[in-house]
Amino acid sequence: NAGVMQNPRHLVRRRGQEARLRCSPMKGHSHVYWYRQLPEEGLKFMVYLQKENIIDESGMPKERFSAEFPKEGPSILRIQQVVRGDSAAYFCASSPPGLAGGDTQYFGPGTRLTVL
Amino acid sequence: ELKVEQNPLFLSMQEGKNYTIYCNYSTTSDRLYWYRQDPGKSLESLFVLLSNGAVKQEGRLMASLDTKARLSTLHITAAVHDLSATYFCAVVPNAGGTSYGKLTFGQGTILTVHP
Numbered sequence: 605n606a607g608v609m610q611n612p613r614h615l616v617r618r619r620g621q622e623a624r625l626r627c628s629p630m631k632g633h634s635h636v637y638w639y640r641q642l643p644e645e646g647l648k649f650m651v652y653l654q655k656e657n658i659i660d661e662s663g664m665p666k667e668r669f670s671a672e673f674p675k676e677g678p679s680i681l682r683i684q685q686v687v688r689g690d691s692a693a694y695f696c697a698s699s700p701p702g703l704a705g706g707d708t709q710y711f712g713p714g715t716r717l718t719v720l
Numbered sequence: 721e722l723k724v725e726q727n728p729l730f731l732s733m734q735e736g737k738n739y740t741i742y743c744n745y746s747t748t749s750d751r752l753y754w755y756r757q758d759p760g761k762s763l764e765s766l767f768v769l770l771s772n773g774a775v776k777q778e779g780r781l782m783a784s785l786d787t788k789a790r791l792s793t794l795h796i797t798a799a800v801h802d803l804s805a806t807y808f809c810a811v812v813p814n815a816g817g818t819s820y821g822k823l824t825f826g827q828g829t830i831l832t833v834h835p
Contacts, residue, residue, distance in 0.1 A: 635821065646808060646825040647763075660822060695762065699821050708753065709821055711763040 606631065608698050608712035609678075616718045623683040623690070625715045629698030636679045637709060638671060641693040653679060686719045693717075722747045722813050726826035733799045733833050741829045743792040743809035751812040752792045753823065754783050756805045763808065767794075799833045806830050 609628040617623050629636050634655055639647040649663040653673035664671065668686075673679040683690055693716050697709035723746040733739055743752070751770055755763040767776045769785035769792060776783050780803065782795045792809055810823040 637821065637823070639823075639825075646827045647810075647823070649822050649824065652822055697823075708765050708768050709823065710765065711755075713762045 608633075608696055608710050610694075610696050610712035610715050612715060613713060614716050614718070616720060617686050618720050619687055620685050623686050623717055623719075625681040625683075625694050625696075625717070627679040627681070627696030627698075627712060629679070629696075630710055632700055633698035633710075634701045635699045636673050637697045637699075638679075638681050639695045639697065641695060641714075643692070647695060650681070683717075686717075688719045691717055691719045722749075722811065722824045724809060724811050724824050724826040726807075726809060726829050729827055729829055731829055731831045733796070733831065735800055735833055735835055736798050738798065739796050741794040741796075741807055741809075741831075743794070743811075743826055745790050745792075745809075745811045745824075747790075748787070748814045749790075749811045750785075750787050750814065752785050753810045753812075754792070754794055755808045755810065757808065757828070758805050766807075796831075799831075801833045801835065804831055804833045 608630055611626050636653045638650040640650055641647045651664050651671045652660040656675050668684045670682045693714045695714045696712045699709045725744045727742050753768055754766040756766050757763050767783040772787040774785045780797045785792045806828045808825050808828045810825045
């Protein structure tokens with residue numbers, strides 16, 4: 605059973621470009637979470653999605669950031685017009701359906717975004 | 721706003737010694753998680769603690785949860801070099817029965833075990 609897959613693993617963008625990060629949850633998991641880890645810091649929650657629904661986006665910056673989890677295909681975290689402060693590791697986690705709070709979240713390997 | 725604080729943030733240990741990492745949180749919760757992260761890697765789940773008084777052990781690591789004190793501990797017994805990593809605790813707050821898996825992480829404890 606493959607784990608949570610993220611791609612790309614490393615992404616370099618110039619200021620003003622768009623970054624698109626993909627996450628495929630573990631098989632059978634329908635809950636997806638995105639977290640951001642700035643250098644030397646802990647992880648910060650960004651958004652929680654179920655298939656075709658954004659459940660909680662309270663951790664998302666108000667502008668330039670968006671997320672989706674379509675019926676088919678991976679979850680996408682999109683950052684428009686990137687700035688240097690967006691440089692970070694972005695982790696996706698998934699958990700099975702049901703009461704997600706009681707289940708462990710399994711983390712993907714992360715995408716390390718560098719903005720030049 | 722839920723706050724999760726770990727201490728110490730940096731821990732340098734000699735092999736064979738024991739030590740404890742503390743995780744305090746500011747709101748009611750009965751779901752607490754410990755993760756390990758190696759440099760440049762993802763997070764590996766260590767323990768899930770789901771009730772007051774829960775204690776779990778795996779090898780040289782033991783985790784406990786006291787929901788009344790809002791405190792979890794991660795105890796390291798007879799440390800070995802392979803335990804060197806960053807350890808995070810993370811909490812899911814109770815939210816009137818509608819809580820879900822939104823994790824709030826502590827700052828992390830960087831553990832270095834020396835020969």
